[in-house]
Amino acid sequence: MNRSIWQQWRRWFANLYRYPAPIRILVFVLMLLLLWLPFALPIYRLLTDQNLAGILALLLLYSEFLWLVGVWGRRVYRQPQLLWQYGLEFSQRSGLELLSGLGIGLLSILLLFGIEGSLGWLVWKAPAMPLVRVVLEGLLVAIGVGFAEELFFRGWLLDELQRDYVPSVALWGNASVFAAIHLRLITLPALVLLGATLVWAKRACSELRIGRRRERLGLPIGLHAGLVWGYYIINVGQLVTYTNRVPAWVTGLENNPLAGLLGLILLSGLAIGMWQFTCRQRATVRW
Structure with missing residues (x-):
């Protein structure tokens, strides 16, 4: 039996x-x-x-x-070889894409806080602990988060959706699940934008293999990690204090930059940039 x-x-x-x-x-x-x-x-x-x-x-x-x-x-x-099909590979090409994403993500966060500082919405201060320690700890945490979440969301989950749905439905379905699973209503719009951006980042790094398209995870892992790294350095290092010259919904509710107008503008810029990059990259690939 x-x-x-x-x-x-x-x-x-x-x-x-x-x-x-x-x-x-x-x-x-x-x-x-x-x-x-x-x-x-x-x-x-x-x-x-x-x-x-x-x-x-x-x-x-x-x-x-x-x-x-x-x-x-x-x-x-x-x-x-499903992990390979998801886009996980350890190669020089993938490593360079990861480093590119890491730089873009980190510079985006620094730009966001730099603009807020120049407008007088926050003031910079000395770190609460050794900055080198914060930077190195943040890098390890960021790489771990980026790798884990991207392999799950832009690897396994996106692959399942793409097997049944057209690319646009798979993209927005993936982004919506990514946002909802974080269980933070105030960051929901920003996380949907981020999820879409990370899908475009993956699709920008694609190739044709044995009659089907394969997309790599290096760039989205790096971009995700770069954003986490930048925020970790500033938040854990306690590098800024908000001046409250503008409402919290501008700089970020609960001091979360993703829950603010400026953060949404930043993510919108990243999303548009990645979408355009994806379109250009696909135009150069013969399908």
Whole structure:
């Protein structure tokens, strides 16, 4: 009996690619949670240091995600190199794209705060801790966040959506899920814009392989990491104080630049720039 149930499950799982994208996505997420919770709950219960528990639980979650992607590729799509198809590669080309994105993201944040400072909306002050330490810590955190979120959202999730929907629907669906899952209403419009920008960044780095387009993740990982890095340096280093000369909705509600008018303008500029870059890059590629 148990063997029969197992065989039925394997047949159903092998035919999962026939189901619509929302069902495939739901099944994947449920499987990931079922794998994670039996180990994560004891971690939170046994460790008194909740920060350490959170870090360990997230590392476990992502390790299981990477393992499940491998199973997903082999069993559902018969594609053993699914991470490569998502755009993850360790090459000089991808490294240069990552560095380019990192620079664009960091300079964008510095430009945003620089403009606010020049307008008298904030004042710069000495860092609360050694700046070198903040910069290096921020870089490690930013690369980790950029890698993890981009492989999940612009890798796995975007791939699932693109299998069923036209590019525009996949893009805005991906951006909407990315924004909603962060559970912050005040940053929702900005995160939708950011999600779309990161999809365009990925599509700008594409190539034709064996009759199908493959897009690389280096640029979106770098861009995402650069934005996180810049904000980490300024926020954790406590480098600025707002003067309250303008309403908080201009500079950012709760001191979050993504929740302000100027932040939305910055992200709109990034989105337009990446969209134009994608159009130019695609025009040079023969499909």
